[in-house]
Amino acid sequence: MADVTLTNVRKQFGTFVALENLDIEIKSGEFVALLGPSGCGKSTTLRMLAGLEFPTSGDISIDGRVVNDVAPGKRDIAMVFQSYALYPHMSVAENIAYPLKKRGVSAADRKVAVQKAAELLQLEPLLDRKPKQLSGGQQQRVALGRALVREPKVFLLDEPLSNLDAKLRSYMRAELIELHRRLGKTMIYVTHDQLEAMTMANRIAVMHGGKLQQFDTPDAVYNRPANRFVASFIGTPSMNQLEGQLDGALFHVAGHSIPLDRTRFADDLGTGDYALGVRPEFVAIGDGELPAKIRLVENTGHEQIVTLELTDGTRLLARTDAARRLDVGQNVQIGFHPDAIHLFAPGEEGPRLNKNDAASVIPMRSR
Amino acid sequence: MIATQTITPRLERSYARLGVLLIAPTILVFSLVIVYPLLAAIYLSVFSIYTPTLEGNFVGAANYVKLLTGKAFWNSLGVTLIWTVGTLTLQIVFGVGMALLLHQNIWFRSLARSLVLFPYFLSTVVAVLVWRWLFNDLYGAMNHGLMQLGILDLPLDWLGSMPNAMIGVILVGAWKYFPFVVIAVLARLQTIPEHLYEAAKIDGAGPIARFWDVTLPQLRNVLVVIVLLRAIWDFKEFDLIYLLTGGGPVTSTQTLSLLVYQEAFGLNQMGQAAAYSVGMMLVMLVFMVVYIRKTGKEG
Known part of the structure; x- marks a missing residue:
């Protein structure tokens, strides 16, 4: 078990800046997800932790030791690759035993360790097979076995589930959570899938454009997103963000005014352009003053995602019960749950301007 | 229906x-x-035929009896095996080594990659003439250079004495054909997933362990095919050896191909030559069967 710290880490490939001033402190035993769209720098971060890339500047430390110049094999980390990267000519048992072999562990001890890993991951019947003869899920488990066999301080996982089909993915997700609980090791998990990050991680580092946007619990990144990027990236469908003008306690959008509870927002907000954010589940159809037209109704079985259009053409989404009868083309009045409104500064990464104590955690049913 | x-x-x-x-x-x-x-x-092969007239008479298995009991065929088979094993080994060692080198991010990599193919594309006649000039015992660059460096005291008879002639032939063969190995191995090297190397690094494998545990196993299949193909081609090599030594001194570099040629057009014994070539074909059949079985399994 070990703390992992990145201090002011910067990574440049030629003139391209992949990561800027990254500061992350991961506590021992934590399950942390690095989440973001492709090209956000999350994989580069993981590869630097593994020692496969080196920071242009800044320090990486594992368990209090700066490892900038330490070779991957000497960092006491293990990594699971998206492609699994199993050695194709070796059997499952040989694959799992390989890191021990390279560290001079005796054949007898290797056998015991492989047996233990195989039991944990239910790989016993497969030990003599070659990777080619295994399904994706089985290969994934072998890769995990190879990672955990030598009991490293830190596990690094690079989109390990993205090559699996949806059903297997949700099964392996549960397996990984269970594995983390049993081993209690520090795990750092790269993914672009917010569902994986939200369900598995203790804390999520949301990244975008080489910068850390927010590093907090799943609950916090969902309910108290640090900025507009996090607000739009986390949640499916994502948060509605309406651009408008703030004037005192009124937010003007599409020719109408939405009254705001100013005590929930920073006190020094002046008049001007802002973005109002509200999650689809807090948009009430038929309860409010904002006129809108229903453009699309998507019924997923247990709920409906309704696309609404305001009078100026701005579109937003609402989430309602599947039982509710809504027709495309219907004119409705909509409103927002007052405690669920976020206010953001303009710009793609405009920061959230709610007061921190104003936690917008509202039970779904109260909308 | x-x-x-x-x-x-x-x-x-x-x-x-x-x-x-x-x-x-x-x-x-x-x-x-x-x-x-x-x-x-x-x-x-069951006739005794005089080559210029192509006339002769039926002799039954006499040519084959001579093949089995005489020294010529077995001597040449031995020479052929030494030549094949020797030149093939060097081709593989140089070829794999060069491919590994050219796979690195070195300067002028693309230029080097094209230049390395040069011996393979060069006409054998031209290449051999240049090599004969280099090897010449009186005015050859080889002797001159080695004497300048102080490695040799006296000029060496490269192609006219043994084992120098065999060494010379093997070296020129390796030089001429190692680019084939480079191309095939380099193509395979480029398809080895980088993740395997990264996984091996994290598993604690150093550069040498990574070569043995990742690179070589991945090259195994292509090397089997290269070895078999080159073995077949080297086994029946004619022009390079014929032009370089003509099979000499005496018969010490006379491979089976040269023996067949000598018998048919030197000694004008077409029937006997045909018997030798059938014998040669039977030996090559062994390579062929192995090759077909190996490649057939892949498909």
Whole structure:
């Protein structure tokens, strides 16, 4: 078990800046997800932790030791690759035993360790097979076995589930959570899938454009997103963000005014352009003053995602019960749950301007 | 259902006819240039024939008896095996080494990659003439250079004495054909997933362990094919050796191909030459069977 710290880490490939001033402190035993769209720098971060890339500047430390110049094999980390990267000519048992072999562990001890890993991951019947003869899920488990066999301080996982089909993915997700609980090791998990990050991680580092946007619990990144990027990236469908003008306690959008509870927002907000954010589940159809037209109704079985259009053409989404009868083309009045409104500064990464104590955690049913 | 049952076979029959039609030219050419000469060689091998007139008489298995009891065939088979094993080993060692080097991010990599193919593309006649000049005992650059460096005191007779002649032939063969190994190995190297190396690094494997545990196993299949193909080609190599030493001194570099040629056009014994070539073909059949079994398994 070990703390992992990145201090002011910067990574440049030629003139391209992949990561800027990254500061992350991961506590021992934590399950942390690095989440973001492709090209956000999350994989580069993981590869630097593994020692496969080196920071242009800044320090990486594992368990209090700066490892900038330490070779991957000497960092006491293990990594699971998206492609699994199993050695194709070796059997499952040989694959799992390989890191021990390279560290001079005796054949007898290797056998015991492989047996233990195989039991944990239910790989016993497969030990003599070659990777080619295994399904994706089985290969994934072998890769995990190879990672955990030598009991490293830190596990690094690079989109390990993205090559699996949806059903297997949700099964392996549960397996990984269970594995983390049993081993209690520090795990750092790269993914672009917010569902994986939200369900598995203790804390999520949301990244975008080489910068850390927010590093907090799943609950916090969902309910108290640090900025507009996090607000739009986390949640499916994502948060509605309406651009408008703030004037005192009124937010003007599409020719109408939405009254705001100013005590929930920073006190020094002046008049001007802002973005109002509200999650689809807090948009009430038929309860409010904002006129809108229903453009699309998507019924997923247990709920409906309704696309609404305001009078100026701005579109937003609402989430309602599947039982509710809504027709495309219907004119409705909509409103927002007052405690669920976020206010953001303009710009793609405009920061959230709610007061921190104003936690917008509202039970779904109260909308 | 009934309709499709009657239609499908008719359609299949017409496809089959088209298939036969398309394959016919190949079979025809194959028969003319491979099957006919093969059968003709076997036919000739039971005659004693004087090459210039192509006249002779039936001698039954006499040519084969001479093949089995005489020294010439076995001597040449030994020479052929030494040449094949020697030159092939060097080709593989240099070829794999060069491929590994050219796979690195070195300066002028693309230029080096093209230059390395040069010996392979060069006409054998031209290449051998240059090498003969280099090897020449009186005015050759090789002796000159080695004497300048102080490695040799006196000029060495490179191609006129043993074992120098065999070493010379093997070296020139390796130089001429190692680019083939480079191309094939380099192509394979580029398809080895980088993740395997990264996984091995994290698992604690150093550069040498990574070569043995990742690179070499990945090269295994391509090396099997290269070794078999090159073994077949080197086994029947003619022009390079003929031009370089002519089989000499005496018969010490006379491979089976050269023996057949010598027998047919030097000694004018076409029948005996045909018997030698049939014997040679039987030896090569062993390589062929291994090759077909190895590559067939892949498919």
